[in-house]
Amino acid sequence: MPSQFGPLLRRLRTRAGLTQETLAERSTLGVRTIRGLETGERGDPRVGTVRQLADALDLSDDERVELLAAAGHAVRPAPAAPAPLVDAAHQLAFELGARLTREEEQRQVHDPFPLPVRWRTGPAGLTDSWANVRRARAGETAGPLDLDGSLDQIVGVHRRIPSGRLVILGSAGSGKTILTTRFVLGQLAGRGEDDPVPVVFSLGSWNPATTDLRDWLTEQLLRDHPGLAARGPAGSTLAAALVESGRVLPVLDGFDEIAAGLHRAALAALNATTLPLLLTSRPDEYRAAVAETDVLTAAACVTLTGLTPTDVADYLPRTTHRDGLWEPVLAAPPDHLATVLTTPLMVGLARTLYSDTPDHDPAELLDTARFPTQESIERHLLANFVPTVYRPGSPDLDTERVQHWLGFLAHHLHRLGTPDLAWWQLGDRMPRWLRMVVAGTSVGLLAGVVAGVVTGLVHTLGVGTAGGTGSGFADGLSAGLRAGPLDALTMALTVGLGHGAVLAFGGRTVFEPSRVRIQRRAARRLGAPFLRRLAVGLAVGSGLGVGLGLARELGATFWIVGRIGTTTMTGLLFGLAFGLVFGLVWGLMASFEVPVDLRSAASPTELLTTNRRTVTVQSVVFGLVLGAGYATAVGVVHGAWHGLVNGLSFGLVLGIAVALGVASVSAWGHWLVVGRLWLPLNGRLPWAVPEFLEDAYRRGVLRRAGAVYQFRHARLAEHLAQVFRSRR
Structure with a gap:
């Protein structure tokens, strides 16, 4: 063994103020080993032994290298990791x-x-x-x-x-x-x-x-x-x-x-x-x-x-400014109460209920008739936690409703088998057919309203030019009322079936939040992502074209094709053109997508905001491009004025319908339909869900774990879920 190792080890030990016995205990080595290494009687210490000594002595990186070198273990520099890593x-x-x-x-x-x-x-x-x-x-x-x-x-x-x-x-x-x-x-x-x-x-x-x-x-x-x-x-x-x-x-x-x-x-x-x-x-x-x-x-x-009784006696009195508040409880607690106060969770709940709440007295826990067992005390602390934290400063919140909403969330997590409360998974336990109906109906209603309004305006302009504004408006209103429900039904079926297809082929992981943001300038060259998206667009267009062509053979003509032509070939060509444009736009957008800034860790609200912006931009771009393309096609077929009015109007309807459809199969769109509409309508959640979750976090009911929330304690979640199920 190199002669420098023993003296160096002794010097480092002395500097740390340790005896050989203390160093042996900290390093889990024997005292004889330490003594032998310092005197040189034991040679060639292994790398692991030297590292144990370095950890026990709490050495710096440079001192570790010096000690390893003194033991004859030259430290080879590790391959440099790439700078981005x-x-x-x-x-x-x-x-x-x-x-x-x-x-x-x-x-x-x-x-x-x-x-x-x-x-x-x-x-x-x-x-x-x-x-x-x-x-x-x-x-x-x-x-x-x-x-x-x-x-x-x-x-x-x-x-x-x-x-x-x-x-x-x-x-x-x-x-x-x-x-x-x-x-x-x-x-x-x-x-x-x-x-x-x-x-x-x-x-x-x-x-x-x-x-x-x-x-x-x-x-x-x-x-x-x-x-x-x-x-x-x-x-x-x-x-x-x-x-x-x-x-x-x-x-x-x-x-x-x-x-x-x-x-x-x-x-x-x-x-x-x-x-x-x-x-x-x-x-x-x-x-x-x-x-x-x-x-x-x-x-x-x-x-x-x-926790020991001393731990609790040192802690609880210092959590309140009220002198003597905890003395009766800590002086001679019943055995079952003392057992409850051995866990940090129960001590924390007791602090919230009594130290942080002016009109509560912990002496009630000494009532053995009311609280005869350990379980009864724990149930009391768990059951009163939410009412206590929502009591101060929340006159607009009904505690019973808050517990119902939190209970639904806890039950939802129990059914999913995860502690992670993710906004994009709020509808994951809904039956597939119900998700299809909810998504289709929501988007269909919006599309129907738009179609009705646009149809009425078109007839007002078209008929009003020839027969007067009053007649044109009356005819336009009548046409809009007729067109709206039909287009709403068509859009509802389309989006609902599309939702079902996405769920069937995507499984549980389909509605995942986007990890990109859209920037104004292209960030990368076109490559594999562009080709993949173009291929998907062509596949979608082919399916649409075949469907429209078959529909025409069966005697049905959808307005999106009928405005251009009524032949089977028109339907086929429209579908292919639609898919080509869809794929091109989607592929080109890949070059404008960049990962979220490395310096921005996701919180639930930040991730929701980023996804809303990304999906909004994507939906608007799709709607504008496809709507403008359709308007141009109708204008070419029908000539100047008639083609322009019909092209722009129905192009607007198609554009909005496409934008709504694109949004509906995104994580944010799914959240919008389920989390902000369906669940509040059913009373499962409040209308302002993000604000409610953030408020629950500030009150200490929830905690943040990256991009998701979690209940602060698993026991609390279990209690809330159990109460929710018992009241259903």
Whole structure:
């Protein structure tokens, strides 16, 4: 061993103020090993051993390199990552840090201080062999790691695990969410240039039977950070490149929230990777999955412990300015009340109900006749949380209606099997036929009104020139009333059937929000996207042409064709021309589409606004181009005045109809019909849904998780959903 290693190690240990025994405990190495390395009796320390020492001593990057070099391990510089990937990782880290800091402020985590969260090393049956956890070489033995710790030690505990894989088990409300947030912020605070970026992923939306883990991680990154859809190395997206290059450290939250029957497949999929990760779960679901398959390969396990009476006594009195408020409760609580107050969730609810509400007295919890069991107290705290947070400053909100709306949302998430409340998925559990009817009827009514008004104006102009304005207006009104309902029915059937086709061929993922924005100048050359869209347009046009031609053979002539000609060939040619123009316009628009700015992380409202703008521009462009083209064709066929009036008028109708049709099969259009019209009409949600969701976030009922909302607590969501179902 190089002679410099021992003296250097001793100097670094002394500077840190550690004894050999303390360093041995922190690094999980033996005291004899530390002593032997410092005296030179033990030679050739392995890279893993040196890194354990560096972690325990909390060395800087330069000091780590120096210690490795002194041990004879020359540090080869890693291949430089492409600059866009480095920038994307830095930007992602910045966004996550800012977002999670705001979430902690919103949840009052530091007011007055974070509730203690502690854990102990998990049971042997849920931890892989320590040789695997510590990445021991073949034939070597490895003893267990002491992983006991508390909230501010989670980063260090994870770094002490050579495999980088840690499972955190805790009951509902035990502090897993606070712990994962602290872990991410702690990792980001000490993140080095090439360290991976810790990202929280809610496992409840993962289907391991259909989606590979890395693919799902990429999809989630794209959802919450649309800017990562930009082109990365080797032609992939930046999101995919970050995942594949190991620049993302997955923090997988809620293994227990994966759909029933898929836990075994999920654990098998996780074992098929070697990714460092942190996984949280309720104990029972994880234990059952392990019994059916195996432990998470190379993963250590810790179990969260409850709050102590001292923790609660230190915390609750400091959450209120009313002296002595909590003294009766904390002095001698009944056993079942003391048990309730061992979980951070229940302590947080108790704080909201009593410390943050002037006219509530926590002494009522001591009434054993009213609250004879642990479950009765928990139900009381859960049931009164929403009325309490909506009480101050909300005279225009009926608490019962608010609970009904929130209950519907919780029930909706329960049926979807996900904790993620996404605005574009609000109608996903509606029957397909109902979605077709709602979309078709909504768009059909609008198209019918437009067609009626335009037809009336055309007849007013046309007849009014020859027979007088009064006669022209009367005839125009009559024609408009006749044309409107017929065109509404035609448009309703067209959009409804189109909706059904999109749902049939697109499955559950069809109405996904757009990750692009439209800019004024072309951003890229025409290429594969243009050709794909042109091909789709021609396919659509061919189908339309065949349908119109067959309709003419059966004796029916639709007005969009009849204004140009009444032959079968006219229908065929119209359909092909329509499809060609549609494909060309759609293809050309691809060159004006660019990914959302990398610096803008998506929030639910920001993503909704971006999609509204994008879909509006696309719909207007389609409507203008196709409407103008149709107007020109009619004008050529019918001559100057008559052709101009009819061409412009019915071109306007077609343009608006096309714009409405395009919007209806987008995520934003689907949201508009279902979230802003159908569900409020049925009383499931208020009319101002975005404002309601943001208000629920500000009041602490919901939290933001990237582009989606989640209920602040799974227990709260379960309670609201149960109450909603009981009142249906």
